[in-house]
Amino acid sequence: MADLFDRVQVGNLRLRNRIVMSPMGTGVDSDGGFSEQTRAYFERRAEGGFALIHTGCTCVSVKYEPRQGNLLDKLSMVGTLNRVAESVHQQGGKLSCELLVGCGRYGFAAKDPHDDKEGGDGNSYDWLIPLEGSDLNNPPFSSSPTPWMVDPSIICRQYSIEQLHDIEKSFALSAKFAKDAGCDAITILADGGYLIDQFITPLWNWREDEYGGSFENRMRFLLNLIAGAQETCGKDFPIIVKFTVTHCIEGGRSVEEGIEVAKRLEKAGVAALIADQGFTDVWYKNIPTVYNGYGSKIETAAKVQKAVNIPVGCDGNMGDPAIARKAVQEGKISLVLMGRQCIADPDWPKKVMAGNYDDIRYCIGCSECMNDEVYGRYNSCSINPSVAFENFSEVKPAEEPKNVLVVGGGPGGMETALTAAERGHKVTIWEKDSRLGGVANGAGKPRFKLMVRNYIRYMINQVMKNSNITVVYNKKATSDNIRDFGADKIVLAIGGVQSVPPIPGLKNNPNVDTAVSYMTDHTDADGNVIIIGAGLVGTETALDLQEKGRHVVLVEALGGIAVNDNMQMNNRMMIEKMVADSNLETHFNTMVKRAEADRLIIEEDGKESEIPYDKILVATGMRANLGLQEELEPYYSFDELFTIGDAAQKGLIKNAVHQGFGVAKNQL
Ligand SMILES: Cc1cc2nc3c(=O)[nH]c(=O)nc-3n(C[C@H](O)[C@H](O)[C@H](O)COP(=O)(O)OP(=O)(O)OC[C@H]3O[C@@H](n4cnc5c(N)ncnc54)[C@H](O)[C@@H]3O)c2cc1C
Numbered sequence: 001m002a003d004l005f006d007r008v009q010v011g012n013l014r015l016r017n018r019i020v021m022s023p024m025g026t027g028v029d030s031d032g033g034f035s036e037q038t039r040a041y042f043e044r045r046a047e048g049g050f051a052l053i054h055t056g057c058t059c060v061s062v063k064y065e066p067r068q069g070n071l072l073d074k075l076s077m078v079g080t081l082n083r084v085a086e087s088v089h090q091q092g093g094k095l096s097c098e099l100l101v102g103c104g105r106y107g108f109a110a111k112d113p114h115d116d117k118e119g120g121d122g123n124s125y126d127w128l129i130p131l132e133g134s135d136l137n138n139p140p141f142s143s144s145p146t147p148w149m150v151d152p153s154i155i156c157r158q159y160s161i162e163q164l165h166d167i168e169k170s171f172a173l174s175a176k177f178a179k180d181a182g183c184d185a186i187t188i189l190a191d192g193g194y195l196i197d198q199f200i201t202p203l204w205n206w207r208e209d210e211y212g213g214s215f216e217n218r219m220r221f222l223l224n225l226i227a228g229a230q231e232t233c234g235k236d237f238p239i240i241v242k243f244t245v246t247h248c249i250e251g252g253r254s255v256e257e258g259i260e261v262a263k264r265l266e267k268a269g270v271a272a273l274i275a276d277q278g279f280t281d282v283w284y285k286n287i288p289t290v291y292n293g294y295g296s297k298i299e300t301a302a303k304v305q306k307a308v309n310i311p312v313g314c315d316g317n318m319g320d321p322a323i324a325r326k327a328v329q330e331g332k333i334s335l336v337l338m339g340r341q342c343i344a345d346p347d348w349p350k351k352v353m354a355g356n357y358d359d360i361r362y363c364i365g366c367s368e369c370m371n372d373e374v375y376g377r378y379n380s381c382s383i384n385p386s387v388a389f390e391n392f393s394e395v396k397p398a399e400e401p402k403n404v405l406v407v408g409g410g411p412g413g414m415e416t417a418l419t420a421a422e423r424g425h426k427v428t429i430w431e432k433d434s435r436l437g438g439v440a441n442g443a444g445k446p447r448f449k450l451m452v453r454n455y456i457r458y459m460i461n462q463v464m465k466n467s468n469i470t471v472v473y474n475k476k477a478t479s480d481n482i483r484d485f486g487a488d489k490i491v492l493a494i495g496g497v498q499s500v501p502p503i504p505g506l507k508n509n510p511n512v513d514t515a516v517s518y519m520t521d522h523t524d525a526d527g528n529v530i531i532i533g534a535g536l537v538g539t540e541t542a543l544d545l546q547e548k549g550r551h552v553v554l555v556e557a558l559g560g561i562a563v564n565d566n567m568q569m570n571n572r573m574m575i576e577k578m579v580a581d582s583n584l585e586t587h588f589n590t591m592v593k594r595a596e597a598d599r600l601i602i603e604e605d606g607k608e609s610e611i612p613y614d615k616i617l618v619a620t621g622m623r624a625n626l627g628l629q630e631e632l633e634p635y636y637s638f639d640e641l642f643t644i645g646d647a648a649q650k651g652l653i654k655n656a657v658h659q660g661f662g663v664a665k666n667q668l
């Protein structure tokens with residue numbers, strides 16, 4: 001029986017364990033090379049024990065579409081990749097460069113094809129992502145005249161055979177550059193509906209030439225790429241293929257065909273496979289969300305592993321050590337890949353090997369990291385503020401240890417306390433509740449938000465075992481008792497306040513409370529429950545209550561769920577699906593007129609109606625909570641008193657954690 005920490009052979013490459021960093025784009029570096037920051041980012045993951053590090057997608061050419069990742073199209077691009085390889089090797093890891101031949105119908109344009117003027121405005125992120133190297137005045141190229149993903153009314157241009165041969169040549173050369181840079185393998189991005197995937201499936205490949213039609217013909221593009229790399233790099237240079245076993249939609253690839261793809265790749269000499277599922281239309285399948293829980297691709301990958309003799313791996317929220325280990329032990333997969341968990345905690349392998357499961361900083365599946373690249377930023381992490389600053393994020397001991405009072409034990413307060421304690425300060429947390437975690441306890445309350453619960457549990461564990469931190473529970477801070485306490489530095493992390501709209505009948509109504517109050521276990525809600533507001537909080541509250549057997553009605557003034565919430569697209573798609581699959585009664589574009597003793601009066605489509613209730617939960621948003629800061633300002637200077645997190649401005653865990661870290665690292 002194999003274990004996570006057993007060595008494994010990938011072609012002629014021996015990995016020190018079975019834990020692999022998934023490919024995640026770092027293409028924001030200005031010239032397409034790997035900057036010093038990016039080098040340090042990868043090195044840190046190898047230092048944490050990952051056996052094989054993947055670069056993010058690296059383009060082989062920018063001739064036919066703009067750059068959508070790093071670039072390895074000429075000799076001068078080898079140098080910075082070589083520094084990544086050297087750094088990874090010095091940490092005992094191996095490096096595979098993921099090569100991307102194109103996005104095809106997923107490609108972004110640098111110019112609005114609807115716009116006759118040259119250049120477009122280049123400033124809209126809605127659908128127009130300007131990328132370096134683009135000279136597209138026309139729609140993207142694809143396997144066939146497929147509809148462009150961004151705007152299906154625009155039809156892609158079909159690649160000619162000559163152009164495909166040209167791309168195959170570029171690919172073979174890039175593979176050689178990767179080998180010359182010191183990479184131990186290359187990985188071909190053939191999944192997720194991108195160009196190669198477009199060729200493999202009849203869903204997007206309607207060609208009648210040698211690149212279309214039969215299974216062998218549809219595989220030809222990928223097989224030619226593999227053969228080309230074998231020629232330039234030698235047959236013993238490991239080639240890994242990341243491919244989509246099933247698209248998870250009607251008309252897309254079935255698992256059966258996915259297995260045929262895997263067998264054909266094995267026959268072509270591929271050293272290992274990364275088994276993916278889904279694509280952008282069902283994004284929560286390939287980039288599973290906070291709601292999907294752990295290990296959602298394992299069963300699909302297991303079917304492939306059963307059919308081939310080369311190692312097969314999968315990613316997809318693999319951060320739960322027990323689930324990852326069991327999948328390997330049961331022979332379902334040979335490699336455990338980690339994308340976001342590897343960002344959130346680069347030391348996952350070392351911690352798991354030591355059995356320190358409680359010390360793992362569990363990824364919360366928010367996919368904020370994914371958003372960064374779209375906006376030209378380095379990948380950051382909501383809960384690990386050191387990401388993107390690996391080169392200079394060292395937390396240095398304080399010159400003079402001080403008494404620090406942190407008010408509020410939510411994620412922001414806990415991050416502040418931990419970082420301050422790491423610097424040698426003596427920290428006291430006052431928490432008015434009887435437990436730590438703050439509103440994030442509510443974020444993690446539903447069954448379907450285990451990932452957030454795991455993170456909060458981790459934070460609480462870290463605080464509890466830190467001898468530099470004292471927690472005082474059931475202690476409500478006021479400006480008087482704070483001043484009496486006499487701390488040198490004060491950080492207010494007291495969270496936001498729930499705003500209740502001035503709707504007649506809500507105030508002083510014993511059957512009205514806030515959704516946050518329910519989610520943080522300060523109130524219960526039985527029978528018929530109406531939730532006013534279908535933002536993230538209202539919707540998760542509704543789904544949680546419904547799972548518990550309550551009849552829930554969701555009323556929202558706007559046209560849908562979480563309209564004004566900052567949610568990544570995969571999470572948004574998933575929660576919309578959860579609502580669609582549920583029995584929730586929803587009323588969108590509906591105004592609440594007033595609450596009577598046992599019924600709520602609403603106006604929908606210009607007509608008034610009533611909904612009976614036992615409990616109303618208000619979820620119409622939070623606002624900042626700056627009263628305490630203002631009361632204390634006359635007594636403390638700007639470098640003694642700080643407000644962070646939701647108290648400063650309504651946000652998410654990311655704001656609270658990053659602000660707490662920043663204050664504690666640099667300003668205490
Ligand atoms: C249902 C729900 C789901 C959510 N889901 C997500 C999610 O999936 N991802 C995400 O990133 N964010 C999510 N959020 C938002 C996230 O939980 C908050 O942004 C985050 O908890 C803010 O952290 P904080 O430390 O600033 O404040 P809080 O978490 O609000 O903590 C403030 C703490 O201060 C204490 N306190 C207040 N006043 C005093 C006082 N006078 N004295 C002593 N103690 C005091 C409170 O008891 C509390 O413990 C969700 C929120 C809710 C309600």
Ligand SMILES: Cc1cc2nc3c(=O)[nH]c(=O)nc-3n(C[C@H](O)[C@H](O)[C@H](O)COP(=O)(O)O)c2cc1C
Nearest residue numbers: 022023024025056057315316317338339340369370
């Ligand atoms: C920030 C980010 C960037 C990504 N970039 C790539 C990429 O360049 N190439 C690729 O094959 N997959 C990419 N992915 C997908 C991941 O490799 C992985 O398949 C996905 O995140 C699911 O795994 P996880 O749940 O372990 O994160 C990216 C994912 C994220 C979160």
Ligand code: SF4
Nearest residue numbers: 363366367369381382
């Ligand atoms: S930003 Fe969110 S999803 Fe990405 S690694 Fe961090 S916690 Fe995980």
